[in-house]
Amino acid sequence: MIEDKNPQRTSLAQLGEFGLIEHLTKNFDVTQESTLKSIGDDAAVLDFKDKKVVVSTDLLIEGVHFDLAYMPLKHLGYKSVVVNLSDICAMNARPTQITVSVAVSNRFPLEALEELFEGITHAAKEYKVDVIGGDTTSSQKGLIISITAIGEADEDEIVYRNGAKQTDLLVVTGDIGAAYMGLQVLEREKQVFQVNPNSQPDLDMYSYLIERQLKPEARKDVRTLLHALEIKPTSMIDISDGLSSEIIHICKQSKVGCNLYEDKLPLDPQFISTCEEFNIDSTTVAINGGEDYELLFTIDINDFDKIKGNPNFSVIGHMADESEGINLVTRANTQIPLKARGWDALSE
Amino acid sequence: MIEDKNPQRTSLAQLGEFGLIEHLTKNFDVTQESTLKSIGDDAAVLDFKDKKVVVSTDLLIEGVHFDLAYMPLKHLGYKSVVVNLSDICAMNARPTQITVSVAVSNRFPLEALEELFEGITHAAKEYKVDVIGGDTTSSQKGLIISITAIGEADEDEIVYRNGAKQTDLLVVTGDIGAAYMGLQVLEREKQVFQVNPNSQPDLDMYSYLIERQLKPEARKDVRTLLHALEIKPTSMIDISDGLSSEIIHICKQSKVGCNLYEDKLPLDPQFISTCEEFNIDSTTVAINGGEDYELLFTIDINDFDKIKGNPNFSVIGHMADESEGINLVTRANTQIPLKARGWDALSE
Numbered sequence: 001m002i003e004d005k006n007p008q009r010t011s012l013a014q015l016g017e018f019g020l021i022e023h024l025t026k027n028f029d030v031t032q033e034s035t036l037k038s039i040g041d042d043a044a045v046l047d048f049k050d051k052k053v054v055v056s057t058d059l060l061i062e063g064v065h066f067d068l069a070y071m072p073l074k075h076l077g078y079k080s081v082v083v084n085l086s087d088i089c090a091m092n093a094r095p096t097q098i099t100v101s102v103a104v105s106n107r108f109p110l111e112a113l114e115e116l117f118e119g120i121t122h123a124a125k126e127y128k129v130d131v132i133g134g135d136t137t138s139s140q141k142g143l144i145i146s147i148t149a150i151g152e153a154d155e156d157e158i159v160y161r162n163g164a165k166q167t168d169l170l171v172v173t174g175d176i177g178a179a180y181m182g183l184q185v186l187e188r189e190k191q192v193f194q195v196n197p198n199s200q201p202d203l204d205m206y207s208y209l210i211e212r213q214l215k216p217e218a219r220k221d222v223r224t225l226l227h228a229l230e231i232k233p234t235s236m237i238d239i240s241d242g243l244s245s246e247i248i249h250i251c252k253q254s255k256v257g258c259n260l261y262e263d264k265l266p267l268d269p270q271f272i273s274t275c276e277e278f279n280i281d282s283t284t285v286a287i288n289g290g291e292d293y294e295l296l297f298t299i300d301i302n303d304f305d306k307i308k309g310n311p312n313f314s315v316i317g318h319m320a321d322e323s324e325g326i327n328l329v330t331r332a333n334t335q336i337p338l339k340a341r342g343w344d345a346l347s348e
Numbered sequence: 349m350i351e352d353k354n355p356q357r358t359s360l361a362q363l364g365e366f367g368l369i370e371h372l373t374k375n376f377d378v379t380q381e382s383t384l385k386s387i388g389d390d391a392a393v394l395d396f397k398d399k400k401v402v403v404s405t406d407l408l409i410e411g412v413h414f415d416l417a418y419m420p421l422k423h424l425g426y427k428s429v430v431v432n433l434s435d436i437c438a439m440n441a442r443p444t445q446i447t448v449s450v451a452v453s454n455r456f457p458l459e460a461l462e463e464l465f466e467g468i469t470h471a472a473k474e475y476k477v478d479v480i481g482g483d484t485t486s487s488q489k490g491l492i493i494s495i496t497a498i499g500e501a502d503e504d505e506i507v508y509r510n511g512a513k514q515t516d517l518l519v520v521t522g523d524i525g526a527a528y529m530g531l532q533v534l535e536r537e538k539q540v541f542q543v544n545p546n547s548q549p550d551l552d553m554y555s556y557l558i559e560r561q562l563k564p565e566a567r568k569d570v571r572t573l574l575h576a577l578e579i580k581p582t583s584m585i586d587i588s589d590g591l592s593s594e595i596i597h598i599c600k601q602s603k604v605g606c607n608l609y610e611d612k613l614p615l616d617p618q619f620i621s622t623c624e625e626f627n628i629d630s631t632t633v634a635i636n637g638g639e640d641y642e643l644l645f646t647i648d649i650n651d652f653d654k655i656k657g658n659p660n661f662s663v664i665g666h667m668a669d670e671s672e673g674i675n676l677v678t679r680a681n682t683q684i685p686l687k688a689r690g691w692d693a694l695s696e
Contacts, residue, residue: 036400040601041509042438042586043404043499052384053401056391057481057496059449063488090390101407101494133405139492140411146449146494148405151391161389238390253388 044132056087062142077119088151164254180289182213233297257324392480404435410490425467436499512602528637530561581645
């Protein structure tokens with residue numbers, strides 16, 4: 001346990017649980033029409049009328065999912081909300097509410113929790129979701145964040161993982177791999193700092209990668225973009241564990257195969273140069289590195305013209321008969337079976 | 349970290365996260381009409397039609413909320429669900445779904461998680477709620493359980509904390525204080541066991557108290573009972589932190605005062621005799637001990653005849669003008685202001 005030696009800091013015990021909840025949640029506005037009753041009772045009350053309700057939940061643990069050595073608490077609060085909203089976006093639904101539960105060991109002063117909740121509040125405002133409930137308690141070790149996200153959609157708008165057809169095209173939003181390389185840069189800086197605490201890192205040349213790792217965004221805009229293009233994906237998933245892992249999910253649940261083309265992968269120039277610097281194969285990172293929070297989806301081949309040339313979307317492959325398997329087609333035009341290595345395996 | 353020396357046990361790493369989730373959730377049936385899509389996609393999809401949706405969440409941390417020294421994992425799984433459903437019942441709503449997230453350190457073998465999920469599954473079946481999502485991950489220390497409960501109700505059925513009127517009666521279900529004394533008995537046995545690991549405790553005379561601590565039930569039946577009596581409470585809350593703390597919540601949110609009568613508190617005979625044995629004042633425990641998960645509510649005084657003599661309910665006081673304050677009226681007929689000590693304070 002790290003002793004708190006700063007006398008200006010407020011210990012959590014001074015406030016007590018109810019005082020703490022009241023203090024931390026006082027900045028939460030209610031903006032959603034569907035929120036009838038927010039924080040302050042045994043439960044929140046919501047009214048979705050004729051909409052369907054979409055629910056997802058995630059648990060984030062210090063030392064497992066994040067490292068406070070390079071993750072500022074404000075960013076962590078923001079990212080915790082975003083990763084949950086990303087799941088709602090991956091259903092083609094509109095995020096509307098979240099609950100936020102936090103457990104902290106008493107090495108955290110009130111000011112640390114305030115910073116965390118500042119990030120949470122910022123994300124809630126940015127994504128226009130109401131914080132409708134939660135729990136604040138102590139932990140034996142470290143910081144634990146549990147968020148449940150709720151969204152709404154018409155029944156015919158909702159996109160599942162299991163609707164891909166073997167003639168569909170495979171599409172990804174934005175670019176991929178950058179969040180993983182951002183983590184590598186931060187890990188390296190942490191080690192440099194441990195050796196020389198006076199080092200002044202110059203991270204300008206990695207700014208995009210670091211932002212992708214520390215302050216990712218959920219692709220809330222994709223629902224609107226696709227709606228405007230009159231495209232309804234046949235299947236959709238968000239890229240949290242890595243592209244190959246998510247492709248395999250879609251293929252297994254839709255009972256189809258897939259060919260993913262190496263030369264179609266959307267990579268940022270900063271990502272490519274940093275992979276070279278770290279002497280890591282960019283394709284390996286792009287398909288296995290996680291935490292990009294982009295959306296991966298399949299569309300009917302007849303929708304190709306609607307999406308062609310659109311800077312938001314990259315067609316990276318096509319689905320196939322299940323018997324063809326799930327493959328990466330390399331630049332040299334050889335087929336390699338895709339494996340789900342995912343974020344966990346890579347980080348080991 | 350406790351090394352796992354039993355070779356028959358399965359380590360969590362062998363299964364991997366996806367295998368683990370699949371393995372643990374395979375016994376979850378979908379029985380609620382409102383569950384359109386359960387586990388297996390980015391999010392669950394629910395349809396509440398014209399009902400309102402009620403949402404509550406809780407975080408349970410080993411060493412803070414439970415002690416595995418005397419809390420069997422199966423009971424812990426059951427109780428984790430129950431404490432969340434109790435919040436839904438306290439809104440006079442019907443619990444329908446839960447999400448369950450669990451983080452464990454790798455000292456837990458698969459068999460331990462199976463036991464925990466056995467309890468969760470049992471509670472889900474008993475209370476007819478669908479487990480629609482969750483997350484399974486590793487922790488740095490101990491076991492962490494995060495549950496979000498969802499329920500439904502018509503808008504005019506929902507009961508908030510803020511509707512008590514100054515002429516209302518204060519009513520509690522069941523009896524109170526027993527869960528706290530159950531904890532005292534278990535703590536004492538733990539200490540005896542630490543001194544003499546071969547001791548064979550005879551806990552028969554505390555069976556009710558221990559059951560109240562280890563296997564509490566949510567008062568799902570109260571909604572039906574009140575409906576049959578044609579009573580709609582004016583305010584309601586569940587007793588998780590202790591009677592006095594919950595009375596203060598209702599009074600503050602409803603802007604009323606209250607007189608609670610010591611001689612009306614519903615106490616079980618086993619509770620009274622154990623308080624005597626432990627030389628603890630039974631009234632102090634009854635009003636400050638938490639975790640009873642009974643419901644506390646206020647009713648219009650004109651509904652008194654409907655509830656009089658009903659074994660499920662005890663009228664324990666009456667509300668008053670806010671200026672009268674919140675008081676305990678003792679057997680000696682003196683008024684003492686009620687303080688919110690709650691469960692945390694008592695356990696220190």
